[in-house]
Amino acid sequence: MNEQVQELVENVRENLGLNSHQLKRYHFFREKNHFNETIYIMNMEWSPNDADSSSEDFNTAGTAVVDVNFHTKEVRRIVFVQDLNSADHTRYPSSAAKEDVIEWIEDRTGLTFGRQFLIAHEEKQALSFGAAVDNIPVTPTGTIEVAFNDDGELTLFSIDGTFPDGEQIAWEPFALTPDKYEPVAKSQCQLLELPDQGQEKWLPMYGMEEVFIANDAERTIPFTFEADRYSFVSKDEILRWDEPLDGEFERKEMDLSPEVTLETVLANVPHPDTIPLTDAEAGACEREVIRFMRLVYPDESGKRKLTGIYLQNGYIVAEIKPVKDDAKNALDIKIKLLIERDTLTAMNYIDQDRLFEAFKHFTEADEAAVSQEEAFDKLRGYLEMDPVYVYDASSDSYIMCGKLDCAYGVNAVTGEVVALNTL
Known part of the structure; x- marks a missing residue:
């Protein structure tokens, strides 16, 4: 076994109380976080010494499955199979009591409760926590999950995402009053x-698009923070062609596995999605999208547009949406074309329009009788504005923002205010 691997194995054995276990197998995986950084994970499966060894194909009760950051040695996840904690119990909280769990998390992670994480959800035998800065949530967030069995023994611990410290925060008091936001x-x-499934018709509804508003109310930040959106290149290219192409599009097998070799881990090779798309790649992708459309959607020249390209799992993803803004856009229906980066050729695609088939027979929406201004006046009293620290890539820091949300909408025909979760 490699010396660094052996060192990490012994570190995990000691810290997690697995001295009565044997390492059954291990694998390496590569991830990319929200900040375009590469992370290597070593996954280990620790079997109790007294476990039945007759089958190597599955993990017996009490097996500890552990994920650890290879380079920082931080434990990311512990799961005990079939809720049986077979490790040294002195290494874990003695019960699901909040105070015990919080103290154990602080000792294990170095985080401080209240300053860097808060309780997000609690049940009798499980607790969920979210990243925070002095009791104010952060986005993109970090999460911590713990769970216990009926005997009060910890059977799950996981930590994911980021928990910023004070040096990453652009401190300022929350200043978004109603007159500003x-x-x-x-x-x-x-x-x-x-779609109104009860009446099988489309329902025109005014709603509030969730967004983060900067503390000075001068700009907004999109609500979504998928890690692959870091590489997103926005496009607005209507796809047109003179004639279709003969032949059929051949779907090719793709390798989406994040597993890597030890050699890749030791070399700390950057995740391929952290390497920005070049102008040449973007241009080649546009041409490949046209070729694909001529083969698969030959009669839709001018009806679709390329809205963006981004990197995901080592491939380039091209998003293709209808040109016309119609009801489907409320469901964000699109085609996702997956392009091999090395060859810049299309490998496969996902047409979400098939999800729309269930609504094809729905009656068209009635004409809106309520104006946007009237609808907003009705929703004004239902607006939610909560402080949150949002990561700002331009300054590489978390800035104070307000999270705009609204749980209600306005029926554009009747003017009725409706709870959106009832639709």
Whole structure:
């Protein structure tokens, strides 16, 4: 066994109380986080010494499955198979009591409760925590999960995401009063057509698009923080061609596994998605999208547009949406074309339009009788504005923002205010 691997194995054995266990197998995986950084994970399966060894194909009760950051040695996840904690119990909290769990998490992670993480959800035998800065949530967030069996023994611990410290925070008091955020909120009040399955028709509804508003109310930050959006290159290219192409599109097998070799881990090779797309690659992708459309959607010239390309699992993903803004856009229906980066050729695709088939027979929406201004006036009293620290890539820090949300919408025909979770 490699010396660094052996060192990490012994470190995990000692820290997690696995002295009465044997390492059954291990694998290496590569991830990319929200900040475009590469992380290597070593996954280990520790079997109790007295476990039945007749089958190597599955993990017996009490097996500890552990994920650890190879380079920092931080434990990311512990799961005991079949909820049986077979490790040294002195290494774990003695019960699901909040105080015991929080103290154990602080000791294990170096984080401080209240300053860097808060309780997000609690049950009798499970607790969930979210990243925070002095009791204010952060985005993108970090999460911690713990669970216990009926005997009060820990059977799950996981930590994921980021927990910023004070040096990463651009400190300032929350200053978004209604007079500052309501003009922005008004622009976020949009008319959409949503499927009403009870009546089998499209329902025109005004709703508030969730968004983060900077503390000075001068700009907004999108609500989504998928890790692969770091590489997103926005496009607005209507796809047109003169004639279709003969032949059929051949779907090719793809390797989406994050597993890597030890050699790759030791070399700390950057995740391929951290290497930015070049202009040449973007241009080649646009040409490949046209070729794909001519083969698969030959009659849709001018009806679809390329809205963006980004990196995911070592491949380039091209997003293709309808040109016309219709009800499908409320469901964000699109085609995702997966392109091999080395050859810049299309490998496979996902047409989410098939999800729309269930609504094809729905009756068209009635004409809106309520204006956007009237709808916003009705929703003004239901607006939620909560402080949150949001990561700002331009300054490489977390800045104070307000999270704009609204749990209600306005029926654009009747003017009725409706709880959106009832639709």
